[in-house]
Amino acid sequence: MTQKVVVIYSGGMDSFTVLHRAIKDGYQVFPLSFDYGQRHKKELDYAAGVCAELGVEHKVIDISAINQLIGGSSLTSDIEVPEGHYEEESMKQTVVPNRNMILLSMAVGYAVAIGANKVYYGAHSGDHAIYPDCRPEFVQKMNDVSAIANYEPVEIYSPYLTVSKIDILTDGLTMGLDYKQTWTCYNGREKACGKCGACQERLEAFAENGVPDPLEYES
Template sequence: MASSVASDRSAPRDRFHNGWAVATARPITRSPATSSPFPPLAIALLSGGLDSATAAALAIEAGHRVIGLSFDYGQRHRRELDAAAAVAGALALEEHHVIAVNLAAWGGSALTDPAIPVPDGGVVEGVIPSTYVPGRNTVFIALGLSLAEARGATSLVLGVNAVDYSGYPDCRPDYLAAFQNLADLATKAGREGQGARLWAPLVAWDKATIVREALRLGVPIAATWSCYSGEDLPCGRCDSCRIRDAALVAAGRADLTSAAVRAGADLPAGAALRTGADC
């Protein structure tokens, strides 16, 4: 029988105590030790953003060893790959893989086609934004599933959340449930009842909740990257920056907003680092 997508923090069922520390952050408090000396393995899709970093940290807190998987897909904000590497190091992941998948070859998204401007007018309910990348999550989750089966991982950790699924069809609970059914049918491990479970611990959370949880966990927020602009510093104008900044201010961490980062680099809010930045 196909298992359902896990959306609660208790979803990883096997737990193991093994403390870890993040530079400049306190260690995560883990669940009590089990009798097993071998923590279960999880694959975390790691974009370099706040959401995926928080999801990976939750998997670690729940007792998993974690392998990070990131994608160089021709995104204009390739800076996020540097952030993914920094997060993988800070969280002391078992491994971190970066796979090249050139989705920019056919464009169709503001994130892969420089001719399409990045939206900055706010999220519109029921409207799929131009930052949707055709088929991206389906490709990424399929590759994550391949790695999970090859390594015997029990979970595939995703950072999708309520902010995402309000606009993106491949971040919604019904999509995740359908992909779980596919995973159970399409893999040897799934057919044998040993397949990886998709775990989306943030799926019902808004950005403010994610920020609060990231702070509780000691996630290195300053090392993460959410901006879509393709600049060297967060632009503060794109929808992704604005949503993140509002959540940080609400959490009392205005020092981590894009405006604060730019001020530290002596750049005024809204100024572009590169000529032609169209965010």
């Protein structure tokens, strides 16, 4: 019997690659997306489309009420999205307090409930400078807790934890993935803005891989 894994799936290019990496690794995937009150739902729409095409069970969990507690980020509140690269100080405005600890905790609970022994999670090295809950020490400590929080230990697995978005894209292109099925931009307009940190890092990854980004951009 094929082993089950839960995949935290936002609909962005990193989690899209992680989802297909889990499939490539031979697992039965259970993608899990969250509506946590983010400023737009375009990523969730892209995630739903991919899961429908793959024919896999996809859960989208509405936890938007939590925004009453963890607001104050430009991703969840009426604060202008900063422009520039992820490593710039201004990008700290995009940090959502404790987000990944909350999402991983629920994903681990879901894994236990369906008999999965692993949660795939798309943290990578490009996030380390700005996002504390994407750093290796955070993932390790969450793994320590996950091993003892239930009768059934669940591993939190981050296949790209020590590599960059460039490398993630390289792996995805090797798998033949179509990144037109992903949305990365922090703004939810018709086209990607091309200026926010998420767009900048995505465009850099495509440039470094020598292939054009299939998404349309405003500029």
